[in-house]
Amino acid sequence: MKKNIDKKNNGKVSSPDVVNSHTGGSWAYTEKVKSHFFNPQNILLVDPEKETYDAEGIVGSPACGDVMRVWLKIDQAKDKIIDFKWKTFGCASAIAATSILSVMITEKGGMKIDRALKIKPGDIVRRLDGVPDRKIHCSVLSDKALRAALNAWFKKTGQFERVSAEGSKIIDPYVKVTEADIEKAVLGGAFTLKQVQEKTKVGIGYPECIPATEELIRFYCEKHFGK
């Protein structure tokens, strides 16, 4: 095992250990992903009584292959998340991404809501020492699930100005994709609707938003790449 670990690269495991049985293609899951996948942290084990948790959020659809559900306990006076429980239907990186996010939120006795809102998919991917490119959308969903739960909390406590954080408009309410997500996808090299959908799942469950999405893609392509 030691041989596989490259110390210069933050202990990132370089050898592929998952092989696609149909195509023979292989991809790498890091030790971190594997550890959270096989020993997920902070799972909700029994369905909670009403009011046990302060807020709940869900994103994804079973047909798409990923569903994440998040339960939060919040200390309103301190504006802090003090507990984070979850359940996820999805592949290894989806499960690992929710697990590591729950650890990130709860590891130091909780996290201020403002800080939690700033967690980006990239932060989650980094904490997992990376996930395969085409699996990034799985971790993209876990921060959306957290945000969905926080939005529910804001609505419940009348803090409507804090709903849909970062001043970014939600484009697709099913997967909680925002304008900022579209911009990020374009910056990440997605220039067509299909490519953006592969990264964000925008419009798959809510096709009404596709015209707006296409317009945004054109806008951000022009803004960042002049094309």
Added chain:
Amino acid sequence: MLKKKIYLDYASTTPLDKKVFMAMKPYFFEKFGNPGNLYHSGRVAKKAIDIARRKMEKIINCDPGEIIFNASATEADNLAILGIARANKKFGNKIIISNIEHKGIHSSARLLVDEDFDVVEIPVGSNGLISPGKISKALDKKTILVSVTYADSETGTVQPIEKISKVIKKFRAGKGAPPYFHTDASQAFSYLDSDVKKLGVDAMTISAHKIYGPKGIAALYIRKGIAMTPVIIGGGQQNNLRSGTQNVPAIVGFAESAVITKRMRKKEYLRLKKLRDILEKGIFRMVPKVVLNGHPQNRLPNFLNVSFLDIEGEAALLYFDNANVEVSTGSACDSETLEPSRVLLALGRSYEHVHGSIRFSLGRHTTAEEIRQVLRIIPGIIKKLRVISPLDLKLNESKKISRPEAFAGGRAPHFLRNKK
């Protein structure tokens, strides 16, 4: 975790038989010649191919010169579809395939659409079977080729090939002209009689690495007298139908593996069916919310494809792998394209079901003890993943949740929409 690895993915590939390897070995070293050469080394190689070819002709009961060696079943399928269609365009432009064909056939047929061919996909019934009546109705004067898999590679459902060939022969009414009938027997060959005369097929694909032979070699049987244009062109080997120096050791190994497979066929059929049934019954007894994919009876004896509801297949596959058991899944997450299994969707399974599908395929080295061990670990793995999962799908509600047309928002997901 189990100490010894248990391989239950024989439908994906099989280990090389040692006897096959020994038969191949000389052709890598001292008998390395090119069969296209006239001098002694060339003649030795050519003779080896001729002997191998004769062995295979005998096994599938075809006439001399009716087998073309290819580098893979995919290539053989490509040659069958593209080659027969292109050479017989003067007779018509319609091709009929089932909607559960292997991608080697499906993609070839799609390619032909750009060449003004008309491709008709016959959907399987909910039991996974192609109805010969539906084929009969689809046949018309323009039809030149029909291709239906002998047994598909995901559920192992066995299609009524003899009945379909009768329908086609009746339509031809004694004339030798098209429509011709091709079948891919890659999965079926190990366990079912693959006599081309009994089956009544005009072309048939078989693959070596599914029958304990080497990878990189397959064969296309094509009945004499059927016009076919090559896909791979060059030096004119194999009657100009498949150029390229023949892979002599692989061809020798292929024939050897076919001989052994045929010899073991009946015994292995009964032995594996018994083990598969133990596995199937065990899973259904111990695990709630499981759906069988494929035909309950008309199925290859080594196939078991089930959907464990509420869990995702790639996650399950990796938990199995972690427990030293190797299986496969039709989940989108496990595919390069992130597309769920076309075959399972064709059977009318909802996306949720397909995402949770696991294929167990048994083979020559599977033992009763292995099946017992696998059965011991399955309930725990499924239970653990269900604890993590937020879903609680109902068995009988499956159809209501999401067929493509019932997908949230009323539109199919991106991977379906952009297909057309």
